[in-house]
Every structure is written in structure tokens, then in C-alpha cells.
Amino acid sequence: MPQLLTHEALSESDDERAQELGTIASIFPEELTILTFTSGILNLAVTPLQPLATTSPSSGETPVLLEHLPPVKLQFSLPEAYPAAAPPTLELSTTPAWLLPEKLSAITQQCLDLWEELGHGQVVWAIVDHLQQCAERAFDVAAPFCVSDELHAELVEFNEKTKHEIFNKGTYDCGICLEPKKGTVCHALRSCGHVFCRPCLRDYYVGLIKEGDVNSVRCSDRSCVKSSTRPPPTQPPDNPDDPEAAQRAVALASLPATLPPEELTDIGVPADLVTRYVAMKKKKALEKDPNTIYCAQKWCQAPSRASVELLEETMKRNGSGYWLPDRGATPAAPAKKPKTAEEGQDHPSPLREKLQVCSVCSFAFCRVCLASWHGDFQICKSIDGKLTKEELANEEYLRLNTTPCPTCQSPVIKSHGCNHMICACDTHFCFLCSAYLAAENPYVHFNTRGTECFQRLWEGEEGDLENHLAWPAEMG
Ligand SMILES: [Zn+2]
Ligand SMILES: [Zn+2]
Ligand SMILES: [Zn+2]
Ligand SMILES: [Zn+2]
Ligand SMILES: [Zn+2]
Ligand SMILES: [Zn+2]
Known part of the structure; x- marks a missing residue:
């Protein structure tokens, strides 16, 4: 029967190396894998005191703050001549390899130096202590820590998994039912960290959404309810020359930021209610925006597609103001859309376009006269001052140079x-x-004595006026 490699067995051994290993094993019962009486593998957790800001080429502008990094694996063995005449053999590694080989060999050298400093005495505990101190400083990796996209994804996943495991091991007093609950059935709100049991949160938010009270889909903790009034946005509008965009940003900012839809899904709110929630949020924002254009069909009154698209764009860019941001996340700089030549500030807003299409019933209508869409060259039936200068000039030109067709109303030039x-x-x-x-005979109209248009077939034709005052024989 093979001798069991327990720390008790090691401590009872006559070999001082085994006794040293036994001491480490009693301190790190889960982290140490004993290989032999004189060798083992120690996995040391890396939880820096300051979370490590990490980025990758396509991870976006905001670095991810990593609270947990994959453990450092120390494989060591204590040779025959240890400690007096030989140092321990050490091998450091991480999986995935987030610490560079140069960094690992530098740390290995520091550990071997410790053996020298201790006058060739037992050094394993000193090495472990040194590694733990290095881990608290994230091994002095310069922040932001720039890594490949692949490694970034692995590190983020490890961080999330570890946070989740630690959370699940805890017990929490739910802020709604006030019962102590296991972490596995609880949810910590991302914006403030307050913990509730998931069934309580789900019922609470489902109720609010069904009542249409979407602005209250926030943390119900008293301290968070108190601070629910949001400071005015400090970000300047994307384009100070665009008063319409500025009005839209102010309208959005006047609404309280609420839980992001993905978090509601995590809590267990059914998908149809999450969809309804997002739609109601949009509706509230559109109602706040004085520029929103509504469907001209009296029974519909839904916002136009252009209005909805502009809101969605603003939501995407100012998402951190519209939805509650994650706790500890650094606010993202507003992504400035690079302006192309056509997209300069002279580019008219889609809300200035006369043609608007309803986002619900697809009715195409004219923004100015609210009639069903009549084409770009049709004169609007009623003009109430909503036209731009160019539009007025265009209308004037059409008035002077066109006549509407008596059948289809198209202006004919x-x-x-x-x-x-x-x-x-x-x-x-x-x-x-x-x-x-x-x-068959259109010219009769110009050829009948006593009528308004008698002999006026060519009237208005500049220069030719005199030559064509009479009915031209060749036209017959
Ligand atoms: Zn509860
Ligand atoms: Zn809270
Ligand atoms: Zn409509
Ligand atoms: Zn019109
Ligand atoms: Zn016609
Ligand atoms: Zn006539």
C-alpha cells in the first residue's frame, strides 16, 4: 500500500525537507498538490489590491478592471543537498500564459536570491510569502495591461468566473424579503452592488414593468432610492452646432437611468417583458424630445422611423447615461463618429426631411403638411411656417413654373x-x-374664340411669343 502523502505524514517524517513541505501543506491544504515527500505544486491565487486595468486591440476604449487573475503555479522540489548546499529547484508558470517568460524568470531569480539572503536555510515559506506580495501588486505589470484579444477574453472570463464562485459561497440578507439567502440564488445589482434574492428581484421588476412604471426599474435599497436623482450630464452635446441633438441629449438625461435589459434577463425577467421594457423606455424618451415627429394618421400617432432611429443612435452613444452603468466601470468617453465629407454639419438631420415614414403603421407622409406623401416636387397643401428657406424658395419656383396635373396633382414643369x-x-x-x-384634339382649347386661353398656345415661351400668337397651321 503506497504511503499517503498527507501533511501529517510529511510532518512525521525524519526528513527535514518533508517536514518543511508538511508545514506548507497545512497552511495551503487546497492550493498545494503534494507530488513526493520533497516536491509539490502550489497554485497561488492572484487577487491584486488594486484591480488591474486590462485592454486589448479590439476591447474598446474602456479598460476592464480585473479583480482576479489566473493563479501562479509554483512547481518546486527540494534536492538531496537542500538547504545547506543547494537551493530548491523552482518553476513558475501561469495558464493561460499572462505573465511573460522574462517576468517569470526575473521572479524565479528573486526567489533564489532569498535562499542566499537566508544563509542557505529553509526558504520555501519565504518564497511563497514573496510570491503573495508580488501577486498583491499584480506582479508590477504596467496598467493598462495590453494583451491580445484572445488572452483578454480568457482573463475576463476567469475574472467573472472567480467573482461568481466567491459570490456563490457567501450568504446574504435579501433587501426585499429580509431572509438570509445563499449566494447561488442571489443577485448583486451591477450598478450599486446591493444584494437581493433573485425571485424577489424578478417579481419586483415584473410588477413594475406590467404597471408601466419603467422609470422605477432600479435598486430598491433606501440609500439608492435617495440618490436616484441624477446629476445633469457633464458631457457636451456631440455637436454644439446641432441644437436638435443637444435637445435630444437633454431629454434623455432628464429620464432616470434604469437597469440595463441584459441584467433583467439575468435576473429571470421573461423575454417579452424585457422587450416591452425597452420599448417603453424608448417611448418615454421620444415623448421628452421636442423634435420627435409623430405619424400623421390620427388613429396611429406613433413616432416616425427617423425619430426612432435617431433615438436609438443616441442611446447607443450615451448608453452609460440611459442605462445604469456597472459599478467600478470607468465612464466611456462618448464615441465620436468621424465625420465624412457628406456627413458634415451641413448634412440635414433626417427629421428635416419632408418624407417621414411611421415606425408602426408604415404610413408615408409629409412632415410639413401631414398629407400622405406627395413627392418632392408637390406643393404642400398648407404651409404653417415649418419650411426651411430652401424649401420656401423651391415652393416659390414650383408655384411660378409648374401647374399641378388635374388628375394626379403632380407638378408639371x-x-x-x-x-x-x-x-x-x-x-x-x-x-x-x-x-x-x-x-385626340388638344388644340381646340386654344383655338376657340371667346375662351380665356384663345390664341395663347405659345404664351410664356420667351422670344417666340410674337411668332406664335396665331394658331400655327403645321400643328393641326
Ligand atoms: Zn428575497
Ligand atoms: Zn443599490
Ligand atoms: Zn402610423
Ligand atoms: Zn407636404
Ligand atoms: Zn398627372
Ligand atoms: Zn386653358
């Missing part, structure tokens, strides 16, 4: 030629009086 107009819809009509003309 008379660039040159006679006053017999043929619209794209095949209607023949008179440019001067809009009268319908018979397709």
Missing part, C-alpha cells in the same frame, strides 16, 4: 414649348388654366 401639357399619368391639360384637354 413647362421648361419650353406650348401650353399643351402631357403629364406622366397621360393626362392632357392646359398649363394656363389646368383644364382637361382632349388627347
Whole structure:
């Protein structure tokens, strides 16, 4: 029967090396794997006093703060001549390899130096102590710690997993039912860290969403309720020359930030209610924004697609203000969209476009006259001062140079030629009086004595006016 490698067995051994190993084993019963009476592997947790800010090429501008890093593995053995005539043999590594080989060999050398400093005495405990102190300083890795995307993902996953394991081992008094609950059924709110049991939180938020009280989907702890009034946004609007965007940012900021939808999903709020929650948040924000355009159908009144798209863009960019941010997360700098030539500040906002389409019923309508969409060249039926200068100039031009087709209302431009107009819809009509003309003989209208348009077929044709005062024989 093989001798059991317990720390008691080691401590009872006559070999001083085994006794030294036994002492380490009694301090680190879970972390130390005893290989032989004189060798072992020690996995030392790396939980720096200051979380390590870590980034990677595509991890975004905000570094992730890592509270836990993969353990440092110390494989050691104590040779025959140890400690008087030989140092221990040491090998340091991490999985995944987040500490560079140069860093690991430098630390190994520091450990061997300790053996010299201690006058060739028992050094294993001093080495472990040294490694733990290094771990508290994250091995003096310069922050932000820039790593590959692959390693970044592994480190973030390890950090989350470790935090989760530690949380699950704890017991917490739920802030709602006031019962002590195991960590495995609890949830710590990401924005403030207050802990509640998941069933309580789920019921609480489901109730609020069903009542339509989405602005209250926050922490219910008294200290958090008190501080729910948010300071005004310090970020300047994306474009100070764009008062519309500034108004939208102010409108969003006037709404309380609430739990992000992903967190509600984690808590167990059903997907359909999470969707309803996001939709209600959007509706509230659109109602606050004075620039929102609503569907012209009286029975619908939903916001236009352009209004919704602009809000969604703003939400994406100012997400940290709209949804409660994670505790400890450094606020992200607003992602400035690089402006292309067409996207300069002269680029009109989609809300200034006359054509608007309803986000719900898909009704296409004119922003200015609220009639169903009439095309870009149609004169609006009523103008109530909402037109821009260019639009007014355009309307004036159309008024002077076009006549609406009596059938389809399309403005028909008379660039040159006679006053017999043929619209794209095949209607023949008179440019001067809009009268319908018979397709077979349209000129009768200009050739009948006593009528308003008699002998005016060519009127308005500059320069040609005199030559065409009379009915031209060749046109017959
Ligand atoms: Zn509870
Ligand atoms: Zn709280
Ligand atoms: Zn509609
Ligand atoms: Zn119109
Ligand atoms: Zn027509
Ligand atoms: Zn006429």
C-alpha cells in the first residue's frame, strides 16, 4: 500500500525537507498538490489590491478592471543537498500564459536570491510569502495591461468566473424579503452592488414593468432610492452646432437611468417583458424630445422611423447615461463618429426631411403638411411656417413654373414649348388654366374664340411669343 502523502505524514517524517513541505501543506491544504515527500505544486491565487486595468486591440476604449487573475503555479522540489548546499529547484508558470517568460524568470531569480539572503536555510515559506506580495501588486505589470484579444477574453472570463464562485459561497440578507439567502440564488445589482434574492428581484421588476412604471426599474435599497436623482450630464452635446441633438441629449438625461435589459434577463425577467421594457423606455424618451415627429394618421400617432432611429443612435452613444452603468466601470468617453465629407454639419438631420415614414403603421407622409406623401416636387397643401428657406424658395419656383396635373396633382414643369401639357399619368391639360384637354384634339382649347386661353398656345415661351400668337397651321 503506497504511503499517503498527507501533511501529517510529511510532518512525521525524519526528513527535514518533508517536514518543511508538511508545514506548507497545512497552511495551503487546497492550493498545494503534494507530488513526493520533497516536491509539490502550489497554485497561488492572484487577487491584486488594486484591480488591474486590462485592454486589448479590439476591447474598446474602456479598460476592464480585473479583480482576479489566473493563479501562479509554483512547481518546486527540494534536492538531496537542500538547504545547506543547494537551493530548491523552482518553476513558475501561469495558464493561460499572462505573465511573460522574462517576468517569470526575473521572479524565479528573486526567489533564489532569498535562499542566499537566508544563509542557505529553509526558504520555501519565504518564497511563497514573496510570491503573495508580488501577486498583491499584480506582479508590477504596467496598467493598462495590453494583451491580445484572445488572452483578454480568457482573463475576463476567469475574472467573472472567480467573482461568481466567491459570490456563490457567501450568504446574504435579501433587501426585499429580509431572509438570509445563499449566494447561488442571489443577485448583486451591477450598478450599486446591493444584494437581493433573485425571485424577489424578478417579481419586483415584473410588477413594475406590467404597471408601466419603467422609470422605477432600479435598486430598491433606501440609500439608492435617495440618490436616484441624477446629476445633469457633464458631457457636451456631440455637436454644439446641432441644437436638435443637444435637445435630444437633454431629454434623455432628464429620464432616470434604469437597469440595463441584459441584467433583467439575468435576473429571470421573461423575454417579452424585457422587450416591452425597452420599448417603453424608448417611448418615454421620444415623448421628452421636442423634435420627435409623430405619424400623421390620427388613429396611429406613433413616432416616425427617423425619430426612432435617431433615438436609438443616441442611446447607443450615451448608453452609460440611459442605462445604469456597472459599478467600478470607468465612464466611456462618448464615441465620436468621424465625420465624412457628406456627413458634415451641413448634412440635414433626417427629421428635416419632408418624407417621414411611421415606425408602426408604415404610413408615408409629409412632415410639413401631414398629407400622405406627395413627392418632392408637390406643393404642400398648407404651409404653417415649418419650411426651411430652401424649401420656401423651391415652393416659390414650383408655384411660378409648374401647374399641378388635374388628375394626379403632380407638378408639371413647362421648361419650353406650348401650353399643351402631357403629364406622366397621360393626362392632357392646359398649363394656363389646368383644364382637361382632349388627347385626340388638344388644340381646340386654344383655338376657340371667346375662351380665356384663345390664341395663347405659345404664351410664356420667351422670344417666340410674337411668332406664335396665331394658331400655327403645321400643328393641326
Ligand atoms: Zn428575497
Ligand atoms: Zn443599490
Ligand atoms: Zn402610423
Ligand atoms: Zn407636404
Ligand atoms: Zn398627372
Ligand atoms: Zn386653358
